[in-house]
Amino acid sequence: MTGCMQGIVATGATARVVNTWAHPGCTGIEYQGETSPPQPAAAPGSGPCAVVACAAQGVYHFNGQWACSVDCLEQLLRAVVIAEQALAAAAALHAAPRVKLGRILIEQGIINEAQLEQALRSQRSVGAGKLGCWLKQQVELPEADFTAALSIQWQRPVFRMGAFQAARMVSYLPAALMEKHGALPLRITGAPERLSICFEDHIDLELLSAAERMHGLSVDAGLLTATEFWQVTRELLGQRPPACVSVEAASVPGMTAAMSQLLCDPAVITSRLVAVHGCYWLRVWKQGSTAHQTFGGSLEHDSMRHHGMHEGVLVPCDFLCNPQ
Numbered sequence: 519m520t521g522c523m524q525g526i527v528a529t530g531a532t533a534r535v536v537n538t539w540a541h542p543g544c545t546g547i548e549y550q551g552e553t554s555p556p557q558p559a560a561a562p563g564s565g566p567c568a569v570v571a572c573a574a575q576g577v578y579h580f581n582g583q584w585a586c587s588v589d590c591l592e593q594l595l596r597a598v599v600i601a602e603q604a605l606a607a608a609a610a611l612h613a614a615p616r617v618k619l620g621r622i623l624i625e626q627g628i629i630n631e632a633q634l635e636q637a638l639r640s641q642r643s644v645g646a647g648k649l650g651c652w653l654k655q656q657v658e659l660p661e662a663d664f665t666a667a668l669s670i671q672w673q674r675p676v677f678r679m680g681a682f683q684a685a686r687m688v689s690y691l692p693a694a695l696m697e698k699h700g701a702l703p704l705r706i707t708g709a710p711e712r713l714s715i716c717f718e719d720h721i722d723l724e725l726l727s728a729a730e731r732m733h734g735l736s737v738d739a740g741l742l743t744a745t746e747f748w749q750v751t752r753e754l755l756g757q758r759p760p761a762c763v764s765v766e767a768a769s770v771p772g773m774t775a776a777m778s779q780l781l782c783d784p785a786v787i788t789s790r791l792v793a794v795h796g797c798y799w800l801r802v803w804k805q806g807s808t809a810h811q812t813f814g815g816s817l818e819h820d821s822m823r824h825h826g827m828h829e830g831v832l833v834p835c836d837f838l839c840n841p842q
């Protein structure tokens with residue numbers, strides 16, 4: 519497993535690879551799913567370095583900009599980190615004011631005052647557990663009613679699982695983020711495409727905002743019943759996700775130094791970095807060598823062909839870092 523991305527991350531005093539999530543025997547280019555890079559990547563040298571006062575030709579493509587050197591790349595990374603911190607904080611601020619779940623359940627006639635009191639007492643005496651969990655233990659609570667109440671609380675729709683395309687959706691969020699934030703990519707719909715992300719008992723606006731920036735798509739959020747949420751989880755777990763590597767960094771500068779080394783890999787065609795709850799999610803699209811995947815033709819434009827850049831396919835790999 520750990521051999522998946524060996525030789526790509528610079529190991530040193532400031533940052534190192536601590537863990538990977540990848541299927542056994544993964545070479546890093548076997549990914550079978552589908553996702554589009556944030557935008558068509560053009561051949562190196564097709565744009566100037568984005569660092570102010572640097573007029574050199576771009577070599578490395580990151581967050582829609584070109585950098586000419588490792589130093590300039592690190593400057594861009596630091597600027598993106600600052601911008602991402604602000605965007606994540608802004609998304610967190612917009613969390614909708616919520617009516618208490620117990621009140622909604624009473625108003626909907628699903629539970630009565632005595633049942634709510636009993637659940638609250640249990641929650642207080644144990645000092646743990648969500649109210650919903652206590653209620654489910656103590657009251658016969660129809661699952662659909664409970665999810666409908668959550669939908670009122672969070673002012674988001676209840677989604678249906680429908681014909682779930684796990685192989686397609688598994689690439690939209692790293693498994694570690696799905697697990698940590700209780701969020702699952704459910705479907706892509708419409709033109710222009712929109713991404714639907716579902717939750718079981720809450721809505722995480724910061725995660726939605728990060729997914730929007732990573733994929734360049736509008737994101738819809740909704741709730742799934744516990745049963746359907748579990749079914750979607752199980753189907754996603756049965757898929758091959760993009761390789762995912764955890765990078766440990768002592769500080770944000772340590773992280774940007776490690777990431778700039780990572781992005782200098784000649785196989786990296788383009789990349790994007792977003793922040794979510796203090797975690798930095800870097801996705802790189804590397805040139806793969808297998809011919810059985812394509813990404814909607816977005817990389818087939820003339821400059822790529824002209825420069826002979828795009829012989830194979832682009833394969834996403836994720837890096838997650840929680841700097842101290």
Ligand SMILES: [Zn+2]
Nearest residue numbers: 567572586590
């Ligand atoms: Zn430069």
